[in-house]
Amino acid sequence: xxSIALGCVAVLGLLLFGLGLSVSMMRFRQRSLSDCADDPAxxxxxxxxxxxxxxEYAPFLAVLFLFLGARSPSTLTVSLMIVATVCRCLLVVxxxxxxxxxxxxxxxFVGALGTYGAGIALCLALLR
Numbered sequence: 001x002x003s004i005a006l007g008c009v010a011v012l013g014l015l016l017f018g019l020g021l022s023v024s025m026m027r028f029r030q031r032s033l034s035d036c037a038d039d040p041a042x043x044x045x046x047x048x049x050x051x052x053x054x055x056e057y058a059p060f061l062a063v064l065f066l067f068l069g070a071r072s073p074s075t076l077t078v079s080l081m082i083v084a085t086v087c088r089c090l091l092v093v094x095x096x097x098x099x100x101x102x103x104x105x106x107x108x109f110v111g112a113l114g115t116y117g118a119g120i121a122l123c124l125a126l127l128r
Contacts (some may be wrong), residue, residue, distance in 0.1 A: 001066075001069055001070050002069035002070075002072075002078060003068075004078050004081060004082065005070075005073065005078065006066075006067065006069065008061075008065050008081045008082060008084070008085040009065050009066060009069075011060060011085050011087060011098045012054075012062050012065075013058070013059040013062070014089060015054055015058065015088060015089065015092060016051070016054050016058045019047060019050055019051035019054055019092065019113075020051055022047050022051075022075070023044070023047045023048055023051050023052025024083055026043060026044045026047055028045065028047040030044055033103055034043065036048055039113025040100045040101035041099060041102070041121040042100075042101065044096050045101070046096050046101055048064075050056060050091075050092045050095040050096055050099065051062045053091065053092075053095070054088065054092060057088060057115055057119070058088065058117045060119075061085075061088070061115075061119060061122075062082055064081075064119070064122045064123065064126070065081050065084075065087065065122075067126070068081070068122065068125055068126070069081070072115055073125075077122070077125050080121050080122050080125070081118075081122070083114055083117075083118045084115060084118035084119060084122065085109065085113045085116065086114070087112075087113075087114030087115045087118060088111065088115060089111075090107045090108075090110055090111035090114070091107070091108055091112055091115065092111070093107050093111075094106075094107030094109075094110075094111055095108060100116035
């Protein structure tokens, strides 16, 4: 198994579970067990969106990384795993660190575009 693939899976897992914990802690702090304000500047709203978005992409990326990582991946494939992982992290920072989600920002753009590009390329690598 490729150690970089495992490292990327670990980062995705930490991102997913760390965001889940952050949402739970923020809900506890705000005493909001199920809802959050539909305000794109509200931190709980941003955390919920970051966690939800991560939960949509991280599991499939992890499966791709593990499968391809177990098959002596090429340097290009390993690089794509790194790019996808970095882009997932950039997207989360872009969602949380900026004052509002109502306006686009470069981290969200690069994070989303990189996730799509690297994810599609990794899916194509399955066909080799």
